[in-house]
Amino acid sequence: MRFKRLDEMFGFGMLGLSALLVVLILCVIIFDISAKGLSVINWEFLSGFPREGMTKGGIFPAIVGTIFVTLITTLFSIPLGVCAAIYISEYTREGTLTGIIRAAIRNLAGVPSIVYGLFGVALFVQGFRFGTSVLSAGLTLGLLTLPWIIATSEEALRAVPQSYREGALALGATKWQSIYTNVLPHAIPGILTGSILGLSRAAGETAPILFTGVAFSLPALPGSVFDQFMALPYHLYILSTQHHAIEQVKPLAYGTALVLIVLVFVMNLTAMIFRYRLRKKFQV
Amino acid sequence: MKKFLYKNKIITKDLSLFFGEKQVLEKINLNIPEHKVTAIIGPSGCGKSTLLRCINRMNDLIESSHIEGNILLDGRNIYENGADVVNIRRKIGMVFQRPNPFPKSIYNNVVYGLKVKGLRDKKRNTEIVERSLKNSGLWEEVKERLNNSALALSGGQQQRLCIARALAVEPEVILMDEPTSALDPASTLKIEELMGKLKERYTIILVTHNMQQAARVSDFTGFLYLGRLIEFDETSRIFTNPKEKLTENYISGRFG
Numbered sequence: 001m002r003f004k005r006l007d008e009m010f011g012f013g014m015l016g017l018s019a020l021l022v023v024l025i026l027c028v029i030i031f032d033i034s035a036k037g038l039s040v041i042n043w044e045f046l047s048g049f050p051r052e053g054m055t056k057g058g059i060f061p062a063i064v065g066t067i068f069v070t071l072i073t074t075l076f077s078i079p080l081g082v083c084a085a086i087y088i089s090e091y092t093r094e095g096t097l098t099g100i101i102r103a104a105i106r107n108l109a110g111v112p113s114i115v116y117g118l119f120g121v122a123l124f125v126q127g128f129r130f131g132t133s134v135l136s137a138g139l140t141l142g143l144l145t146l147p148w149i150i151a152t153s154e155e156a157l158r159a160v161p162q163s164y165r166e167g168a169l170a171l172g173a174t175k176w177q178s179i180y181t182n183v184l185p186h187a188i189p190g191i192l193t194g195s196i197l198g199l200s201r202a203a204g205e206t207a208p209i210l211f212t213g214v215a216f217s218l219p220a221l222p223g224s225v226f227d228q229f230m231a232l233p234y235h236l237y238i239l240s241t242q243h244h245a246i247e248q249v250k251p252l253a254y255g256t257a258l259v260l261i262v263l264v265f266v267m268n269l270t271a272m273i274f275r276y277r278l279r280k281k282f283q284v
Numbered sequence: 285m286k287k288f289l290y291k292n293k294i295i296t297k298d299l300s301l302f303f304g305e306k307q308v309l310e311k312i313n314l315n316i317p318e319h320k321v322t323a324i325i326g327p328s329g330c331g332k333s334t335l336l337r338c339i340n341r342m343n344d345l346i347e348s349s350h351i352e353g354n355i356l357l358d359g360r361n362i363y364e365n366g367a368d369v370v371n372i373r374r375k376i377g378m379v380f381q382r383p384n385p386f387p388k389s390i391y392n393n394v395v396y397g398l399k400v401k402g403l404r405d406k407k408r409n410t411e412i413v414e415r416s417l418k419n420s421g422l423w424e425e426v427k428e429r430l431n432n433s434a435l436a437l438s439g440g441q442q443q444r445l446c447i448a449r450a451l452a453v454e455p456e457v458i459l460m461d462e463p464t465s466a467l468d469p470a471s472t473l474k475i476e477e478l479m480g481k482l483k484e485r486y487t488i489i490l491v492t493h494n495m496q497q498a499a500r501v502s503d504f505t506g507f508l509y510l511g512r513l514i515e516f517d518e519t520s521r522i523f524t525n526p527k528e529k530l531t532e533n534y535i536s537g538r539f540g
Contacts, residue, residue, distance in 0.1 A: 093347050094347060161384075163380065163382070163384035164384070164386060165345075166342065166345070166380065166384070167380065167384045167386060167446075168386075168396070168400070169342070169345070169373060170340060170342065170373055170377065170378040170380075170450070171373070171374075171377070171396055171397035171400065171449060171450065171453055172370050172371070172373045172374035172397055172400060172401060172453055173370070173396075173397075173400040174370055174400070177400045181396075181399075181400070182386060182396075186387070
């Protein structure tokens, strides 16, 4: 008996340790970046343009660019992804074709982001002649996010009890009515959470926007979706590897990283609040 | 099949149902008289719920299912090509085994069938909601809190809400799939009394594994065994003087 209990304690201990380690890694990252970057964060850093070869000034255009491009990504990928998920989960019959579609989506999620970048150049920049622009980059990031959105949306739809569908149909609802009024509302919290997690990943990507629209430095903010833009992850990449005075701009690089992390954190927080609100609303 | 002096609301003709290769129902010929409660009894897995779900085409949702034969509603085959499934389901309402209120308010549950039908007249809908809740015997218990969540009701109340929800669409037939199996005796009694009232205006088909319930509330009873309809007769006759040995064994509790 005693041995068994020791076993158990060891097991729980290991599991707890693993969980703790994960949290610890996150804490170390945040602490390290904050410690090195917090000193440069001030109003000028957040609201100014880079000056004197990026050794001074702020990252305002990169913040705006990242938000702008993520907005395009959102507008493109959420509607498309959710519709695809509804089709796959509610309308297709289980069979070879659905199996192939699902496998394709899963594999799409595994494609390296640089490959999406190249594909984006071929399709949006050259094919559709959108040029290197916010639009091309946003759509490329959208492609990257799609498999994520489809997979989480499908899961959320599947989690809605079958009795909601049957109950609605038995009352004379059409299939679309039962989905729209009785299935989708209950899947939306899950869909939103998954989607925003996917989008926050996309916001931090560098490779896909590298060839499709991001610029090293720009004198002005993008005025339309066909303009080039600056972005936080790329700015960070330049400051930490491509700059002529790397040591000098290191605090700025850490400051940029901190802003990027906070931006992503705010997005995730929004998702949480959204989900909480919606859950309360639909539970009535 | 024996003839009764009633108008038949629903007639099944050589109805067979397959799930993939497996035959679940075998050439069922059943006449359901109008404005009566018809009970379908039989041991678990005999196909009684499946039979019920054929009548409002709920088995259409199961991808591997395949049907042969006809079901006539007022003489019209509901499985004919181009039949309007939505319209059929409006005429043939259903109450499920487990109460399945939607996670909406009580009012919105009852009004659901009207809304999907495109009825938006608020005043008229409210009248229908009130009438349906009265007819299902729930009105007095919920009239003060129509905007509260339906999920806060007790199991028995939820089931009566589901009945009210079905009544609001003004069906002609109501299918009840073991509607009291998840309920306590007091709630069961209420629903059984309700069936007695409802049959004046609706035709009710009740699937139950509870023979006492069939004996208490139904006018006709069909005994289903291994996908075949063994016997169909007036309830009083089935329970006192069954013709088939199998029926007798089942109702006397020798198997089940």
